[in-house]
Amino acid sequence: MTATDTVLQASNVTKEYPSTDPPTPGITGVDLQVAAREFLAVMGASGSGKSTLLQVISGMDHPTGGQVQISGHDLTALGDDQASRLRLTTIGFVFQQAYFLRNLSIRDNILLPALKATPRRKVQVLARVEALMARFGIADLADRAITEVSGGQLQRASICRALVCEPEIVFADEPTGSLNSQTTREVMDALTEVHADGTTLVLVTHDPTCAARAERVVYLRDGRLDAERTLGPWRPATARDREGELLSWLTGLGF
């Protein structure tokens, strides 16, 4: 993997929570590289530091030590404005809970980052929003409030919002954590599509079925990177085999 292919580069990243005495370690000395157009899954038991890692490498949080680079930008050295610009144009997020602004409709929530990024290209931006909603099957919900749609529909709206600025990398933190199996499948299909379009995807999950969609899986134990396994490109036909392979690997790790 060459440097230009790398979208995300985390070096010796540490995160501690100083509010406790002694400070609680979140993650310790993590080195991670994600290549352009790669689909990486981060797994681990509850409390292993998966979400903390994602928050730190995505710029939502500052690491206590180490360095994080996204698309060549050192997140730890960026100012407020530059960091927000990076989150706006280069990074997309999908969270476990679909966090939206409750005073905006589904369409407006998706539109918001795009309009902020290019306020003078509203017509084009709106067309993209409509296209995304149509693609992920929520076009008819555009004018609904976020309280008027189901969890699965909200999560698909989250994906639309994450993609609206055409980011280089999307971070998904347990996006199916609160969904049923049918909806989980739909959301994962959508994310797989996102990746197939060429977007780099980092998925934090505890669900092996979801992780099996990734090309590479890293395993986190007590805040440290413990193991890594490459699964190769996803093909629906081999889904069952990948899941079995992943599960036996995880069992071997004590998952």
Added chain:
Amino acid sequence: MSNAGLAVRYVRSDLHTNPGAHLALTALLLLSAFLMATGAMVAERLVGSIDRLFEIAEPPDFLQMHRGDLDHAALDAFAAEHPEIEAWLIEEMLGFDGAAVGWQHAATGASGDLADSVMDNLFVTQNQEFDFLLDAEGAVPQPAPGQVYVPVAYQQSYDLAVGDRLTVRTDTGPHQLQVAGFVRDAQMASSMSSATRFLVSEQDFEDLEAAGGGAPEHILEYRLTDGASAGDLQRAYEADPDLPKNGQAVTIGMIRLLNALGDGLVAVALVLGSLVLVAVAVINLRFVVRGTLEDEVREIGALRAIGISHRQISALYLGKYATLTLLACAAGGALAVPATAGLTQAMQVNYAAAPAGAATVLVPVAALGLLGTLVLLLCRQALRRVGKAPVVGALVGGSMLSERQTARRARRGAARARRHRLAAYSGTRVNTFLARLDLRADLRQWALVPVVFALLSVLMILPMNLLSTFQSPRFGTAMGAPEADLLVDLQFSPDLEDTRTGLLADLERDDRVTEVSVLATELREVPGEDGWETLRVQVGDHHDAAVQYLHGRPPGPGQVALSVLNAQRYQLAVGDTLPVRPAGPVSSTDQASPAVVSGVYQDLTMGGYTAKLPGEPNPRAAGYAIYARVTEATDPADLAAEYADRYPTASVIQMAEYLDQTMSFVTSSFRVAAGLALAFALVVAALISALFLSLQLKRERQRMGVLFAVGFSRREIVTQMRTKALAAVAVGVLGGTVAAAAGGQHLVDGVLVAAGLGITELRLFPQAWLVYGVYPALLVGVGLGVSVLTTARIRSAQMSRWLRG
């Protein structure tokens, strides 16, 4: 663990985890408690001090001033006819102009006179029956020959001490006296009273009388078995044509009112101010309680899930707020004690130090109890939601709302989302759009800020407007005093007529004087309820005087203008007719000539009961007021000093100084009130902004987390919050300022009518740049400053955590 133990632990840990909001709330409650207790204590002390002074000094229930001869037989007959008269006496007085009374400090040798005081200086001997003048200890002093007891008001203004010299200039040379002490005067204690009494021995009184230069005057004083019937006695007295009544008549009610008014205004202002603060505290408390409940909804759900009843949970919260309220009331009450001592110091010197009684403690405690009860009732009402909250909803959804409420809120949110569409927004400022949308959506929460700031604006502006009004030169003309630069008051002079003629001739010759007008104070009689009554009138040409009339205009021939109180007393309006006849025993109904009421004006001078008649001043008038205007190049103060030197028996004073002294009782009260209101309003504005914004920040954590995640910078999120705060503050300040400007006039008029002071309309003369410029800017500045400080924490917030709410 027992319930009580659980409660104590809960309160302690809660106060520890959320100190800022609780500190601000406690401070707010403390300020409310402090003002409420101080207002109550000052009022109680004032009433107590006056009561105490009245108790020892035994002032008359009815008194009539008179200059000239007395018909002793008629007075005896009147007293014999009225069994309700318990005792009566005639007090002999000698009035000296302030310029004739000099002082010299024994310690420093500094000297001066009382010329710059507008008070009538009356020398008297101690009464033996009642109406005593009291010394600092509340005893009845009997001065030895050569000694004088000086009014406490002069002790303060001229810094006099025991041992200082007082020189009275008489027609036959100076009369030396030594200050032996200071006296308090129940009858003339009020800062509104226009006369004051000096106490001398019988011998000195006789010497002063014989020496000449003083104007003899009498006060006929009556003490009744039932003080409440003073009004009846006054009517009976005035209906008797043989009784002397060449002066003002005063009843005990009026004395009390005058006493309470000047100093009572501070207490009233404090109580009114505290009510505004209590309103602010109550609005805030509601917000805080609801905010805390929303904040701790999961904990409440957990407590209920493990089987703790909602009553017990409510009791925990109620216990916390009860503790805070109790602390605030205790501290506020404790702080009120020294504050009251400071505020009532002057009051206690003028009146008498009231002994502390049950009321001294009970009144403030009752006020604080009222505040505490109000606060706790409000908490209880807000805590009812705890009982209604579904356990699962609280635990899982983090919501206190029932399913129905959730559905209703969702419907409202949906309607709003469809109404305000970002897609339809034509502007390019997404941040502004979001801030506006939030303000609209959370209007019920944000409304607190404008409401509180509007109240605070009114609280700041109104006392200041009243103060600047009382200090305004234009105010005088609206209150019965003609517009002039110089006022010459001629009274008490044995050669009154000569002085008047000489002075007028001098003034008219003087190049520096542009206009001169003379008004004579004369007595007339008009028909009252029980026969003819004495009416004090000012006779002269009133057309030049520029007095502002409420209704109608100045009187022409055959007309009379009445002060508001007289118009009310005789139930007359412009166009009505009032028969007027000269005063004195020789007059009869035949001599009465009808005068048409030409106008009604407001008057604060002479107790408010005055009238104006046209015509030439009568040479036998009781006194004269000469008004003069000077050229622009002339300093009226210098001219006043020059004429005062030339005419020692006349009181020549700059008009501005006269108004200043006349209104000093109100201006000093309102200076205190305006200062306190300003300080409190700013402190409360800061507290409320801090309290509200810190809670609102908590409420909006998730929203800010979302914005951060989708690419908004911390700076933009901070700006959005500050924009909302600034908009809310500005709307409140603007609303309050407009309300104070537009409605303040009506409010003040309403209060004045209710007070019955002879003023029914008080045109406010605000210092516009101050109250409509600096004050609002100060409030907005405080709001903005606090929002800058409060939102600073966004810059270092852990947004991933805020995202989770």
